[in-house]
Every structure is written in C-alpha cells, then in structure tokens.
Amino acid sequence: MARTREKLTLLVAAVAVGLLLAGGAVAIDDLVTDGPGVGADSRPVGRAQGTYMLSSQHEEVIVVSITVVLTAGPYNGSTLVVAGRDRIYDQTRELAVVGGTGGLRGASGYVLWTTAKVWSEVHMVLELDVHASVPLPDEDDDDNDVLVLGSRDA
Numbered sequence: 089m090a091r092t093r094e095k096l097t098l099l100v101a102a103v104a105v106g107l108l109l110a111g112g113a114v115a116i117d118d119l120v121t122d123g124p125g126v127g128a129d130s131r132p133v134g135r136a137q138g139t140y141m142l143s144s145q146h147e148e149v150i151v152v153s154i155t156v157v158l159t160a161g162p163y164n165g166s167t168l169v170v171a172g173r174d175r176i177y178d179q180t181r182e183l184a185v186v187g188g189t190g191g192l193r194g195a196s197g198y199v200l201w202t203t204a205k206v207w208s209e210v211h212m213v214l215e216l217d218v219h220a221s222v223p224l225p226d227e228d229d230d231d232n233d234v235l236v237l238g239s240r241d242a
C-alpha cells in the first residue's frame with residue numbers, strides 16, 4: 089500500500105532536570121516550549137516524559153527514550169516518540185523519531201538534539217529540531233487495510 093508522506097518540522101525546547109551522572113538513570117517529565125528559552129517569548133507546547141539512562145562504561149553516553157506529548161498547536165493531543173543515543177558533550181546529537189500517535193501517527197524521522205543552555209549540572213535547556221514525516225490518512229479509510237490476527241473467517 090503506497091502512502092504519501094508529509095514533511096513537517098517542529099522546533100521545541102525542553103527543560104531537563106536530572107541527577108543523571110550521579111544516579112545512572114532518571115525519569116523525566118519536562119516542560120517543552122516553542123522557543124529556545126523559558127522566557128516570556130516562548131510558549132509551553134507540551135511535556136517530554138520518559139527516561140535517560142547512562143549507558144556506557146567509558147564515556148558520558150546516555151540512551152534516551154522519551155515521548156513528547158503536545159498540548160498546543162495543530163498537533164495538540166498527539167505524541168511523538170523519540171529514542172536514541174546521546175553522547176552528551178557532542179555539539180549535535182542525532183536521535184530517531186520512532187513513531188507517534190494522533191495526528192502524528194506513524195511519524196518517522198530524526199531529531200537534531202543540542203544543549204542550548206546550561207544552568208547547572210542538572211538543569212539545562214535542550215533544543216530538539218524535529219524532522220519527521222507522517223503518512224497521510226487514507227481518504228477511504230474503511231478498515232479494509234487492517235490486518236486481523238487470528239480471525240476465524242480468513
């Protein structure tokens with residue numbers, strides 16, 4: 089089944105509060121805004137929820153597994169699932185967009201992830217430059233394409 093794909097770019101910034109290097113793993117629930125700061129000129133647009141896990145014996149590498157839930161804009165209520173390896177002292181890290189829900193269902197692509205501002209060892213602003221494509225919904229979506237596992241009338 090061929091599907092048209094739509095490109096979209098979202099620019100979001102997350103405030104990450106973690107005790108990562110001390111503890112090895114941290115669960116996060118961070119504010120996502122649409123600007124690079126947390127000032128009056130950037131609106132809250134969602135939350136980033138998930139885990140950062142220190143995952144290398146030799147260097148400061150974490151494995152990220154987060155879901156960004158959007159709470160404003162055209163994708164309000166949709167989520168974007170981001171996963172990958174973050175070598176935290178690199179200028180730019182590339183992580184994967186591995187999926188999404190709602191208006192972002194089936195999203196795939198990548199995120200260019202940078203540390204925009206460091207306030208302390210556990211408090212910083214991350215800039216997530218999201219490049220993802222989303223399959224267009226089928227015009228005649230009548231569930232004929234749904235694969236039913238274990239159906240008796242196959």
Ligand SMILES: *[C@@H]1O[C@H](CO)[C@@H](O)[C@H](O)[C@H]1NC(C)=O
Nearest residue numbers: 158159160161162163164165
């Ligand atoms: C986002 O969607 C929720 C639930 O439908 C709604 O209550 C809220 O007002 C929306 N927020 C914005 C900023 O549109």
